[in-house]
Amino acid sequence: MVMVDGARTPVDDDELDAITLGRRIRERRLHQGMTLDQLAAAVERAPSQVSMIENGKREPRLTMLRTIAQALNTTVDDLMKADAPSERVALEIAVERAVRGPVFSSLGLPGIRASKALNDDVLKVLLGLHGEIERLHRERASTPEEARRANAELREEMRARDNYYPELERQASELLTAVGHSGGPVSQQAVSDIASRLGFTLHYVSDLPYATRSVTDKRNHRIYLPVQQPSSRDSRSPVLQALASQVLGHDEPRSYADFLRQRVETNYLTAAVLLPEKDAVRLLTEAKNLRRISMEDLRDAFAVSYETAAHRFTNLATTRLGIPVHFMKVHESGTIIKAYENDSVRFPSDATGAIEGTTVCRNWTARTVFEASDRFSPWYQYTDTPTGTYWCTSRIEKAKEGEYSVSVGVPFAHVKWFRGRETTHRAESRCPDESCCRRAPAELADAWAQHAWPAARTPTSLLAALPTGSFPGVDETDVYEFLQAHAPA
Incomplete structure (x- = not known):
């Protein structure tokens, strides 16, 4: 100038x-x-x-x-x-x-x-x-806002592709074909065989570094895994996730967006191996013809977690079955942890367009399921919203952070394909109109608005910077010392 x-x-x-x-x-x-x-x-x-x-x-x-x-x-x-x-x-x-x-x-x-x-x-x-x-x-400036922006950008891409990635489906099919998988649930032995064909040996140890599910020694082609797995965790998933990074040729992430994309690709390929496309589509197509699609049936048929089955359904629902869909994982506090949609459902979002971290309407299935007295059966509900009526199926699962709901939903026109469509549970959501559930009822507000002063229990993650390093949240020194101690003589 x-x-x-x-x-x-x-x-x-x-x-x-x-x-x-x-x-x-x-x-x-x-x-x-x-x-x-x-x-x-x-x-x-x-x-x-x-x-x-x-x-x-x-x-x-x-x-x-x-x-x-x-x-x-x-x-x-x-x-x-x-x-x-x-x-x-x-x-x-x-x-x-x-x-x-x-x-x-x-x-x-x-x-x-x-x-x-x-x-x-x-x-x-x-x-x-x-x-x-x-x-x-x-x-230090990599605040949670950066993570929210990265999530929003990645979700736009997923929506544009209907959350279906043919290149990852193809790689999963090639891995299964190489070990002679002929259909049905993928066994632990088949997963071990995949590791062997890729040149890796599996080693189960009791001193895996904190905050890691596995550690891969690329020099000696070893994958270290914990001796004990939580009862809720599929023991095949950590192996496949470790292998997926190698199959996909992931380099050390250069940014949080890079890290997030790699995690999505890794989880997709893992699910595509555990629920092979050909077998999963056959089961879902038969269920659609019989008008009884069920996340529980998909879960049981391939011996995976409910969340994995629900995620996998979103990969195949639109491209292979012609069904638009939305997915939510919501903490018991009402905070959205994960979400995806291509059916025009209107999730809450912040100024960056991010959904994660926002609070879902109290009347949605993802929240009302916590009030259900029967925790062993799926919870079905119709919800009337400003963008239309949606039907959802939801189930509660537990994690160390507390309980959370996993929900899959579709527009009213597509509920005919699902088991649970006859439910009488129905709710109305006017969100984002504050009169729906954001604002206290007038009678309560009149009685307490001038007399209440709660001290918010702010999550530390809300104000903290994102973990630094090539692999966020992992202490590199711990990992290197672990590898040094376990390296072959």
């Missing part, structure tokens, strides 16, 4: 900053053999004013720039080039920019002038240190 009649004006597509302009003026002056005083006299300005221009602390007006160019026997266009006149000057400019930037300023350190007294190596070290400090600041 240069100042034209007191206003900032873009020079061209490559924005020219005051530091680069000043350095080009200085280099041209030295090339001409002129002192600062001589140039100041030639342009009829004080040496201190010209010095400020050369140091990038003042932007000259276009008329002054023309005068300077004439005094230096060059053109305005030459002085306004965006590139540095030499590699050394480029280093000096980079250091100047870093020193004047917000990150360096926040350290409270005295400024550094990139003078001729500092050799190239010193300048490079300063830039390297500044780059590392900036990286650490970016990590």
